[in-house]
Amino acid sequence: MSEQIRNPSHSPVVAPGYTFRTVTEKISSIVLKGTPRGWYVGFAICFLLAMMLLVAVTYLFIAGVGIWGINVPVAWAFAITNFVWWIGIGHAGTLISAILLLLRQTWRTSINRFAEAMTLFAVACAALFPILHLGRPYFAYWLIPYPSAMGVWPNFRSPLVWDFFAVTTYGLVSLMFWYVGLIPDLGTLRDRAHNTWAKMAYGLLAMGWRGSAYHWQRYHKSYFLLAALATPLVVSVHTIVSFDFAVAILPGWHSTIFPPYFVAGAIFSGFAMVLTITIPLRAFYHLEDFVTVRHLNAMAKVMLVSGLVVAYGYMTEIFLSWYSGNTFEEFLTQNRVFGPYAALFWVLLLCNVVIPQALWLRRVRTNALLLFIISVLINVGMWVERLVIVVGSLSRDYLPSAWGMFAPTAWDWATFIGTLGLFFALMFLFIRLLPMISMAEMRELVQETQPHATAEAAAKPE
């Protein structure tokens, strides 16, 4: 242990002593054996929160978006903040599963599956908001370019239309990538399940996976192709989301730094969310052997680096508002730092810039509890950052006569917390119904890292 703390990067990605069989056994048992009581408690809480979302959305559709605290000038607030935040969270999953796969980072193997699931659920939560925030949500399909009888098309100059394409593409690719990755494991589950219904369900989803050499060969090819396809999305989606702001002429939004700064922020918050989920999960299901200190260390490093890019973004914004000599930009910065929403700015600075500096210390990077606390704070900080960008900029723009403040209503909170509930409820279901760590890839990893164990297993008859 003390050795690991000294240099976790050299520690193994799987604890020694595992064979194909024990890996498969350990992971599949979470799905196929009984449900722990803790799962029920956690799921019930999240499910109730998800039901709160249902109530909030139902009332929203009955009464209209006026139930939120939005107004003119602050016509966007929580909904768009939540949208950007959720989309950002999704990015870590794609980064881990696609880019790290292409870069042959072996440590990604044990976290990619639920990081991808997280992506999928985060995108689902995010995709709710562009629809919910519409004044007339029943016409959301007008953003889709379909051949309407009236010959009207969406306005292709609008970033919201680009958003529609970006998010849809992202959601579909993430789903395909996740599903293709699941296929060998679904086959395993089909073979190991005792319950007839489970056998049939996993069997159907496994699409006839038999584990033949052809299957493996095609599987690998398609998986890598999809990874290559998903890779540009890591950059493109949040770039386009940032265009929602950068294209506008509002001080605080109109900025060319936004695309890289948003992508870095997305990875930053995404890794924070992966850690927020991994650390309790690892403890609860005793997966320390698969998600080792090396993983935590690596993720903390990614967080530190992306956090520094975000901090650079903040600095650039402040510098340019002075350097541009533009009164409106200057005022915006001054207002952001000292205005009525200044407290939020200082919170985001603390959470996103100051506290993550602790990650320079190896002792912190390898301490699961500290990492968990830091990652939760980063999640809070990133949400506040989006709120400051959306609400803070809108509340005081060009004409002082139109300045106005925003305050969230109970429905704003219910909708936001409800999506947290939905997200975690989906995570709970995923953990219970599908292997949260890729068994197939773990077996490969065992083979690569512990050839003697594999040989041993091969020598032993099943």
Add this chain to the structure above:
Amino acid sequence: MNDFDVFQNVRAKVNAAESAEPSSEELRARFVQDSGAREWNEILASENVAGLEKFLRRDFPRQATLYDSTIHRRAFLKLLGAGLALAGLAACAPPQGEKILPYVEQPERILPGLPLYYTTAMTLGGFATGLLVRSDMGRPTKIEGNPNHPASLGATDIFGQAAILTLYDPDRSQTVLQNGNASTWDAFRAALTNALNAARTSGGAGLYILTPAVSSPTFAAQMDSVYAQFPDAQWHQYEPFNQDNARTGSQLAFREIVQTRYDLARADVILSLDSDFLNAGGGRLRYARDFAARRNVAAGQSDMSRLYAISSTPTLTSTQADNHIALRASLVAGFARAVAAALGVSGVTAPEFENIPANFIPALARDLQAHRGTSLVVVGDEQPPYVHALAHALNDTLGNVGTTVTYSDSVHVNPTDEFASLRALVDDMNAGRVGTLLILGGNPVFDAPVDFDFADALKRVPFSAHLALYADETSRACAWHLPQAHFLETWSDARAFDGTATIMQPLIAPLYNGVSTHEMLSLLTDAAPRASDAIVKAFWQTQAGSDFETRWREALSTGVVPNTTFAARPVSLNTAWIANAPAELPIESYEVIFRPDPTLYDGQFANNAWLQELPKPLSKITWDNIVAVSPATAQRLGFSTTISATGGEHGQVETTEVQVTYKGRTLRAPIWILPGHPNDMVTLYAGYGRTHAGNVGTGAGYNAYALRTANAPWMGAGLSLDDTFQRVSVATTQFHDNMEGRDLVRHATLQEFLQNPNFAQRPEPDISLYPPQNRESPQWGMTINLNSCIGCNACVLACQAENNISTVGKSEVLRAREMHWLRIDRYVEGEGENAQVLHEPVLCMHCEYAPCEVVCPVAATTHSPDGLNEMTYNRCVGTRYCSNNCPYKVRRFNFFQYADWETESLKSMRNPDVTVRSRGVMEKCTYCVQRIRRAKINAEIENRPVRDGEIVTACQAVCPTQAIVFGNVSDPQSRVSQLKADSLNYALLAELNTRPRTTYLAMVRNPNPEI
């Protein structure tokens, strides 16, 4: 058996049955034995079961009543079925008393879809403003000013614009009420006849009539015939904000009551002694027009009039001042004396002033002296008679009489001291001398001085009736309430401030069976009561010589009766009073002045949601009245206003609730800090605090009349303010009044302008990545002359009326969601008492490179070929991105279903050319596209281009100072193009390269360089 035997038999059986009533046990036993299946009827008919029926009747009384009725089961079911069927038919029934028939012959001039315009007039305080009312298929929908009318010249004020909503107000009184219970006109007529018969025997003694100020010649003639029949009847008049001071001042100066009239077009130097002549009084629209015309430097004029304003409360007039002094109300008399002394008026002593720059009064006196005959001294109605008299003396000394000041007969019928008139009435009521009291309009229970206790006095009146638009506070205190006809529902007449008479013609039959004051008086005098049209026409028939019909039609079509303007009359000034100056009020706690609310006036408009939601011009507050103090006074008392933590700045502002104590009476009200307000002085705005105004107005604000006493109805000292340590939320549409150093309202003094005519110009970008805009004629554009704009809000309401804009209520204004397409921004420069307030109307700029158009994902906001930024409501999905990207924040969003789709009467009110919006869509100024299209259609029918000035937007039409000009900017000869070429022309936020089509002409002020 003969008939008699049969009868005897039956009788015997019945008696037997009645006497022998079996017990329930007996009956049960019998039925158990008698187990055969038999009908109930059979059992009842059977003689065996004697007394059964009686038993059943006793135990089942409800069923027995049905049994006894003539309707039996089958008949009942038949009727039930028929009733259901007929209930369906009833839904198709026509409104009571109307016959709906299609036109067999098309009436002349009525074409479906094309509006007609009729002249009429509206009165406020007895002064008429001529109107031109649009009628769509018999429904009045929009009020414009009558260009022929001297008090309008085409303009209207906020009250004129909002009158259409009062007409269709569903809360208006719809039935006669007797002691609060629904009654009928017949019942009232019968009761009135009895009361009149009693009065007739005593020569009319005991018959009292109370009206507001009246200028109707027909009404005057009717009162003559009332006096003829009831010689001892009494007529009292009362308006809470009346001309008492001016009348008494006129009596002091001239020993008679005359009407003072100003000619601001000829005035070079104006001294306003606490007068709000641009926004109050009968000539306000005309004065504003004439005043603005003399300050129009944009049109190449370099000579401007100069306005010195002394004000005890900041008003629209004081914000237009070139030199402004905030002065406590009681000090204005002293100021006037100082000016009079400086001008050499004999017998006047000048007091000392500490807070006024030493050279102010001498410089002012020199300026006035230098403009003998073209100067003008104007006094506010709140100022005591002495100041009015002194102003007459000053105008006389300066030789202004006959040039800028003229005197004429009083416009009002029987002008009196109205507080004295009401006092006499209340004394008679308390003494039991009033037998019959007819209150024809007004609301004295609400707005009479509190020490009169008018409601209590009413209890001593045996027969009291109140004719009013609403069953209000006075109606509830009277025995009878009678629904009044709105001025758009009945015939009448009225005089303008210069005496010009207008026949007021109805646009629609009374919606709720209301009657007019003329018809009420007719009930007193005519054996067969006549209708308003007959009464008014009969009166004017007596006035006209020959050829009445032609003259009548001419008067109706032009909106003015020719040759009725009062001629100027000579007056002789006496100066006996001049030494009797009123004492300054001591600074013991605070001095108070009562003023009518800027949007509700004296409270009569309290149930008008448009006026409730209209931001007060200076405080920008809606749905409330406030106690106004200066920043220094508030600071000394520790009162403050803050942006609410739950949203605000635009929307919710929290302020201190104070307890106001004055002459032993108290009330609680929110305090508000008004820059430009004098220190040690408090302004109370009356008109709020209504208890029975209707669903809209009841309960809003505090009632300032609760502190107003008859001996000092205008101003007084000794008011104290105490903190209640409560914070209250006030709904305001603009709290931040600092321009933050931004170039939003560009302004300069006349001297600076003459030195640098291009002071408003800044280097602006002239390149763009976008392709150049289509420049094919026509291209619409607008200029707003900030030098002319007085911030009167008329354009805001005109836009609301024209474009079916919803009101949202206080709770939504608190959340910054008001819907006005046009707002008037108010900025403050300078601090404290000397702060200068700047007004800037802001509406959609119709940018050539509109930021909103780029970002809309569904192309719901697009550019039209003639340069309009169009909003397609049907396509809007409500992302609100356009509003976020609008630097002017002129877009308004329907966060809820704000437009009332339910109330029937409001449906008739709406402009049929404009969509009523639904929830979830964005809306904004369209440049009144419906008016543009109508003009284009007319032009195309006549095969010609649209003429310059043919299209008049609603805001432009209503503007009293003609600050707004609209037209074709691609025609260099058009007025708007010429104004845009002026050196004063600038675009708001031009540095953003949005290329707004709405531009501003910078403000130029003409302060005295010696001060």
